[in-house]
Amino acid sequence: MADSIDALRTRVNNFVEEREWAQFHSPKNLAMAMIVEAAEVVEHFQWMTEADSRQLDQATKEKVGHELADTFVYLMRIAEVCGIDLIAAANAKIDLNAQKYPVDKCKGSNAKYTEYQ
Amino acid sequence: MADSIDALRTRVNNFVEEREWAQFHSPKNLAMAMIVEAAEVVEHFQWMTEADSRQLDQATKEKVGHELADTFVYLMRIAEVCGIDLIAAANAKIDLNAQKYPVDKCKGSNAKYTEYQ
């Protein structure tokens, strides 16, 4: 078991290399694969109320975990193939978001940031 | 800067709590937000050839990094709100995938696993 994102990334890359799948892993193809997995997450929630989506039974939680995992694996692969450091990119984006959504203006509001500008 | 997925997760959770946004973060809504961000990744590649998608210029790479980051943040939030350990879920899914896609049968093939069964 890979217990950090770096170890996981290595495990995923090895998985791909053993199967000689890198040839299919263009960013274009991986982006398609990622959104297909993201849609499998969405599918679990499409007819559920928001309240029910907050109280998943164990079986559904496990299935959602599998779909999240698949989405995550393709996300890591896109980052890998594009040479993007995912953790650094996430930090940089959160820095930007902190500017776009200042706490005093956004507290408790779900308005899009364009409404603040 | 958060230098591990755990530190990042804490940073994201703090960001949400400071803005009192947890009320909007039902798994249902977060799944929608995640796929919207995944689509922004897809958008960068929709008219690109596969070959071009493997050779991004620096500006595009940075933009793709931002969209991957947004997708990743919502992915972490869904895991958080559902009580799913993302790293453990990914490892469990890779274990399953290793059974579905044995190396000797899948090497160099992009066929879906149902075709092996």
Add this chain to the structure above:
Amino acid sequence: MADSIDALRTRVNNFVEEREWAQFHSPKNLAMAMIVEAAEVVEHFQWMTEADSRQLDQATKEKVGHELADTFVYLMRIAEVCGIDLIAAANAKIDLNAQKYPVDKCKGSNAKYTEYQ
């Protein structure tokens, strides 16, 4: 103005030909473009309650109409390029769905059809 789906299809095809865009309109690329537009529909609703989504103000309704239109145009283009008759395909699929979801078993239930089998 094209007042039927056939007239609309012709209008869309002319639009594409005038711009010599057919070269970019592989089914693969069009499927990506379609899901990107579908995500722009989703984006309007991601932080809205279901109840609010049923009562759109005029401005939001118009924006949703634009995104639906874009999704529809790419849907028609995929059908066109693949040689699929969209109306016939929809009728055939509804025939199948009528078998999968018999009225007496499904009335008022949002369960997936696999639960009936």
Add this chain to the structure above:
Amino acid sequence: MADSIDALRTRVNNFVEEREWAQFHSPKNLAMAMIVEAAEVVEHFQWMTEADSRQLDQATKEKVGHELADTFVYLMRIAEVCGIDLIAAANAKIDLNAQKYPVDKCKGSNAKYTEYQ
């Protein structure tokens, strides 16, 4: 068989009413269902080259037709529930696109319209 989009819309609405599913068909839920179906279209093409996607065998073409049909049905349902005339919305959007993408500037180019402004 419904041989026009109006007849198809009526058929779909009757299908929903007979099953008392309108209660689940908020625009929010329908947008989720539509993108899930759009992703099933994408899935067919994710590991295919563009060239192969232009030459589908009969079996794949039929499957793609089913997924397009499902996407189309939810698209019509969103329009229905939001009170949007899909044909009129498509015409209006094509009018806008004709302004955004003038033939003399766009011919043979896949650049986004923002690059022309």
